[in-house]
Amino acid sequence: MLTSPASALSAVYDLAMLDLDGVVYIGGSAVPGAAASIARAREDGMRIAFVTNNAARPPGRVAEHLRELEIEAQAQDVVTSAQAAARVLRDRFGAGARIAALGAEGLVEALAAAELEVVDVEADADAAVTGYGPDVRWRDIMRIATRIKGGLPWVASNTDGSIPTPYGEAPGHGVLVDTIARFSGVTPVVAGKPSPPLLQETIRRVGGKRPLMVGDRLDTDIEGGTAVGVDTLLVMTGVTGLDELLAAPSESRPTYLAADLSGLLVPHPEPEVTGAQTRVGGWVATVQGGSARLTGEGSAHDWWRALAHAAWAHLDATGTPVGGAGLEPPSPSAVPGGGSLPA
Incomplete structure (x- = not known):
């Protein structure tokens, strides 16, 4: 909780x-x-x-x-996850290690800053590293994948399945990681969250x-x-x-x-639980029949806290999630003290 x-x-x-x-x-x-x-x-x-x-x-x-x-x-x-990947590689292979890199400018710069030598995907290398790069070529993906399958150690910057773009949600580096992993049978060392x-x-x-x-x-x-x-x-x-x-x-x-x-x-007030009711600040959350209801007024922070505390208690007790149908979270600026800077 x-x-x-x-x-x-x-x-x-x-x-x-x-x-x-x-x-x-x-x-x-x-x-x-x-x-x-x-x-x-x-x-x-x-x-x-x-x-x-x-x-x-x-x-x-x-x-x-x-x-x-x-x-x-x-x-x-x-x-960035590129810097974290560079640290993983530096710790394992040492300064001067040759790294076959597949990614964008941020990855190459991070490897160089860690005193690692960036080489082409065709060159002799101590390890491979991959990261998101919108201009990565398919032939380079094929080459790095075959080398990883052949035993070249592999570090992936992250496994995010999607990324936001101006034209909507798009495939992230995790899609490429999954493709290479399924082809090669190799699970990479991952640098990024989680x-x-x-x-x-x-x-x-x-x-x-x-x-x-x-x-x-x-x-x-x-x-x-x-x-x-x-x-x-x-x-x-x-x-x-x-x-x-x-x-x-x-x-x-x-x-x-x-x-x-x-x-x-701001402080985070302790939830007050009385029977089926959870009060946080001025909000009271009640779970009945698998649905949650909130009454009262107060900050947007406390609205979320009251609801989550009540819903998680119900989930832990019953194994069934609470439905959120009909619940409208307040805008941080619409409720006194909600999301506004304290004086």
């Missing part, structure tokens, strides 16, 4: 590891209020790291995009004794944080929808839940 610290998370944790798409921005636009929430968290003493499974763009380009959205960011604040290397690399680079992983996905962000033993905050501005949240198994549930990134800046 959800944890309830007496203080704001920005006072409890010294590092916030923020997933990007769905948390900080959506496509080319910042999530409403994200820039102000990040700035306030920094004022409270929190270090901020921007963490992405996308291996295509170098950290400098990611930071430039964030600054365009009026979010303070430097290249050293950004950690595997540990990316978050381990983030903590190593940015520092922090009490890190918090913040994301919008249960399967990568929340499970990734759990895999490295850090607490997690799920924000409801990205891909996780109402039904997915209510049906989350215990191993995929976050430590904390908030409507958006302003959840870093």
